[in-house]
Amino acid sequence: MRDVVIIGVGMTRFGKFLERSLADLGREAVWNTIEDAGIPPKDIQIAYVASSLAYQLTELKGTIGQHVLAAAGFFGIPIINVENACSSGSTALRSACLEVASGNCDVALALGVEKLFCDNTARSAEAMASGTPYAKFGFMFPALYAMNLKKWMTKYGITQRQFAKVAVKNSKNGSLNPNAQFRKPLTIDEVLNSRVIAYPLTLYMCSTMGDGAAAAIVCTRQTARKYTARHPIEVAACELVSGTVTLPDQPHEPLETRAAALAYKKAGIGPEDVNVAEVHDGMAPAELMIYEELGLCQAGESGSMIDEGKTDITGPVPVNPSGGLAAKGHPVAATGLAQVAEIVWQLRGEAGGRQVKNPRVGLTENAGGWVIDDNAACAVTILKK
């Protein structure tokens, strides 16, 4: 397999864009990415286009990739549509990387494009719950998170206040990110006093609806040299797993841990080598659980990690410098590629006011959906300078 590098990334701002179409958002992200890569658009040989809830919430009920890329000026090349709930974007990136690694082509595009806002909030809410067929029984994702969190809090003495600190950190990071949907820094009291969704979760700990798009262009190291003198970012690993079913007599290994183990092995690194990470904090407290699942700290130590500011932008292992899902926004299928864009900017030293000090290795974790009793999918990507 050939080495794969990211030559360009780009995104739209995330937010509520009732007046903009899905194709318009996709076009903007694609052309931002092309300009960042500095390549002729006709050199892109294949495209993977991730979209999830837009199939329910926009007028496009099929082949979104072809529709969106037509608006961006692309015709004729193979376009593959990808759906994997919240991990759709990373799944598209993985497939684009495999096209290049296998030698099938030299330049590939991965795009995640999503619209959740429509003129009917109830419809949007129903679509958001549709990552699982259990929504019709009254199943609510926040309550699921809350139940897992309550058990975990009891086990390790982790507090709601520590969860609030995650939201405070990420809102501060988001305030430094011009692409973020929410740019108001929150205080601990504001987070704790916001409406209780399902204890320990409060409103400001939860990600909400968003529109937006993000993209990356990948190619071989040799091809990259043709276009730019800039140091390319290596995709050292981009690993995808699906959830498992819990068997009564067997311990359940979180899928984040399984995906991370594969990615660390492929990249030839360990969690101690990660300098910056973007993780899937659909609810802010999940970020702490993910520190442990990714091995960024030992089991039960994530509470002290946030207390000591270790994952602040200025800390030793900054997590979610972009603001994460709650502050930056979470347009479902765009999220994974926006995480990757953030890590690329961080590794290049282009992250402006939220720049982490000289990172060399970055990681993204992007999980989604729900099947029986586990997430449907999880991708972990490791990028190296």
Place this chain on the structure above:
Amino acid sequence: MAEPNCEPAAQKKRVPVQEGLFYQPLSAEERPYLIGGKCSTCGYVSFPRLLVCPRCVKKGTMEEMHISGKGKIDTFSICNAALPGFKAPSIQAYINLEEGARIWSLVTGVEPSDASLKIGTDVELVIGKLREDAADNEIVSYQFRPIKTDPKGKSR
């Protein structure tokens, strides 16, 4: 089929949220049950019913199993958010069933407050209303409620 005598004619039609998930009693003498699956090779129990055992991964080992609907609260959450048409707050829970499966369910029959339930509370299956549809039917699903005990401490 005769109309069940427990349902007055004026009562709204009770429509199961999904076919093949549970048995809805037609009279007061009957008990509801969940329609699950059990692997004839390894004993794995699933609800909803899986047609292939995830441990054995062989064809034809999962047999239909009627699950009595007795269990204990494993963990629960009072959820103040709800999808359109559903009631909020709700009690969402994971239940450890006597038969071995751990399943998600709504809990009914008590106030939605943290004081109403404990981890380990004994619960039983009921078929209850989830919401009403556009035709004014009651959409019903499986739910669990705490088992009331009489003064002698015996289950009702």
